[in-house]
Amino acid sequence: xxxxxxxxxxxxxxxxAIYASRSGLSAIIIEKAGFGGQAALTAKIENYPSFKEIExxxxxxxxxxxxxxxxxxSLSADVESLSKDGDVFTVVTxxxxxxxxxxxxxxxxxxxxxxxxxxDTFRGRGISWCAVCDGGFxxxxxxxxxxxxxxxxxxxxxxxxxxxxxxLIYRRDYPTATKSYMDKLEGIDNIKLMxxxxxxxxxxxRRVTALTVRNIDTDETYDLEVNGVFEAIGLIPDxxxxxxxxxxDDNGYILTDDEMRTKTEGxxxxxxxxxxxxxxxxxxxSDGAQAATSAHHFLKL
Numbered sequence: 001x002x003x004x005x006x007x008x009x010x011x012x013x014x015x016x017a018i019y020a021s022r023s024g025l026s027a028i029i030i031e032k033a034g035f036g037g038q039a040a041l042t043a044k045i046e047n048y049p050s051f052k053e054i055e056x057x058x059x060x061x062x063x064x065x066x067x068x069x070x071x072x073x074s075l076s077a078d079v080e081s082l083s084k085d086g087d088v089f090t091v092v093t094x095x096x097x098x099x100x101x102x103x104x105x106x107x108x109x110x111x112x113x114x115x116x117x118x119x120d121t122f123r124g125r126g127i128s129w130c131a132v133c134d135g136g137f138x139x140x141x142x143x144x145x146x147x148x149x150x151x152x153x154x155x156x157x158x159x160x161x162x163x164x165x166x167x168l169i170y171r172r173d174y175p176t177a178t179k180s181y182m183d184k185l186e187g188i189d190n191i192k193l194m195x196x197x198x199x200x201x202x203x204x205x206r207r208v209t210a211l212t213v214r215n216i217d218t219d220e221t222y223d224l225e226v227n228g229v230f231e232a233i234g235l236i237p238d239x240x241x242x243x244x245x246x247x248x249d250d251n252g253y254i255l256t257d258d259e260m261r262t263k264t265e266g267x268x269x270x271x272x273x274x275x276x277x278x279x280x281x282x283x284x285x286s287d288g289a290q291a292a293t294s295a296h297h298f299l300k301l
Contacts (some may be wrong), residue, residue, distance in 0.1 A: 002026050004295050005091050005100035007079055010037025012271025013106035014063045023296040028100070029067070030093060032078040037108045038235070038272065039281050041130045046150040046180070048281050055228030056132065059281075077085025078114035079107070086266060102295040104189035105242055105254060105262075105269040106288060109235035109279075114146065118202030120150055126208025129157035131230050132267040135162050143246050144211050146173050146199055153181040155232050156201050167224055169213060170192045202229065203283040212247055237273050247273045 004020050006013045009031030010146060020027040042056030051059070067074075077093035084090070091098040108167065111129040113119060119127060128134040131145070143163050145156045148170035156168045168175075173195055175182065186192060194213070200221055201212040210223040218273060235254040245264040247255045253275040260268040270287035272279045 001088070002028050002300055003099065003103065004028075004072075004102045004103045004292070005030065005089065005098050006106055007091065008037070008106035008108055008271070008273070009035040009064075009074070010106060010108045010271055011039050011060070011063065011284040012036075012108070012162060012288040012291075013104070014060075014067050015074045015289075016104050016106060016270055017067045017293040018063075019289050019292035020295065021067075023070050023292070025292075025296060027251075028073040028075060028098060030075045030077055030079060030091065032076070034058055035064045035074075037284075038286075041132050043132050043154060045281065056127065079241060082245060084244040084245060084267070087266070089266065095282045095284070101299060103268070104185075104260070104288075104291045105239075105246070105273055105296065106291070107238065109272045110238050111231065112234040113275045114199055114231055114233065116199055118204075118208075119185065122204060122208045123203045125203060125206065126228050127202065128228060128230050128234075131158050131225050131232075134228070134230075135159050138163050140164050142225060142228040143228040143230065144199075144224060144226045145232060146170070146171055147234075148175040149232070149234070150177045150178065152232035153177040153185060156191050156231050157181070157184055157188065159230065160191050165192065166191045167194055167226065168192065169197050169199060171198050173194065173215060199229075206297070210221045218235055234239070235272065235279075239273060251275075259294045260287060261294060266295070266298055288289050289297045 003025040004027040006029045009029045018278045040060035078096035089100050089103045099191045139162050142165045144167040156166050159166045196216045197213045200214050203210040214221045246262045254269040256269050256274050268291040270291040271284040
């Protein structure tokens with residue numbers, strides 16, 4: 001029996017683990033993929049205090065090292081269900097069953113998919129949701145990035161250093177990224193902007209060889225010869241498994257109060273998984289710290 005089970009090993013989850021351990025709680029982190037969450041998949045981070053610039057993977061690794069040094073246990077598993085009986089929570093995973101007095105849901109979000117023809121066929125065979133993870137497979141090749149926000153521009157800028165040509169495809173007139181990303185985009189000759197276009201279909205045999213796009217204004221469709229396509233069209237929560245114990249908004253994010261409490265006593269949510277106006281590394285840290293502190297107060301009162 002643990003004092004605290006933390007579902008998710010991203011920035012919010014690891015921060016919660018640090019605060020929980022330092023307050024004397026026995027804690028375990030359950031992570032289904034890799035520690036660090038979205039932060040670990042970010043090429044460069046320039047808005048995290050104390051670092052002028054740091055690679056996302058390095059920042060995540062530093063956090064995990066701190067968590068391990070504090071003796072927090074980790075379990076690599078996918079959560080299948082969460083229930084509460086009396087004062088005890090039961091977290092059923094595909095590897096083990098964990099019992100805890102309190103739980104923090106910090107499972108983050110997952111990448112949104114396009115849902116167009118060929119996506120399922122070429123998943124992992126030319127289609128990627130992580131430029132940092134897979135960009136190296138496309139050195140000196142032509143690729144496309146779908147999206148107009150910070151993530152999309154960050155991916156395009158990262159890939160421009162590896163690839164022969166990068167098509168940045170988005171349906172709006174202009175990218176929606178912040179000025180810092182727009183400034184970096186200027187002067188990168190091998191990034192080709194394609195506003196007012198939408199992807200229609202992935203084509204290829206064993207791997208992607210082309211992306212069919214449509215010009216919104218002319219309704220013309222044509223094929224771009226590319227070897228890879230990186231999707232960066234947003235993030236969505238994945239909270240159906242917790243719906244019996246939390247309240248969700250219309251978009252599937254968990255509702256909490258300012259102290260990260262959900263509608264179930266002893267159950268908290270932190271980070272990108274909860275309804276909030278700003279999803280950044282610093283706000284994930286804040287959420288994780290507050291959630292762990294709330295859990296500590298609940299157990300010690």
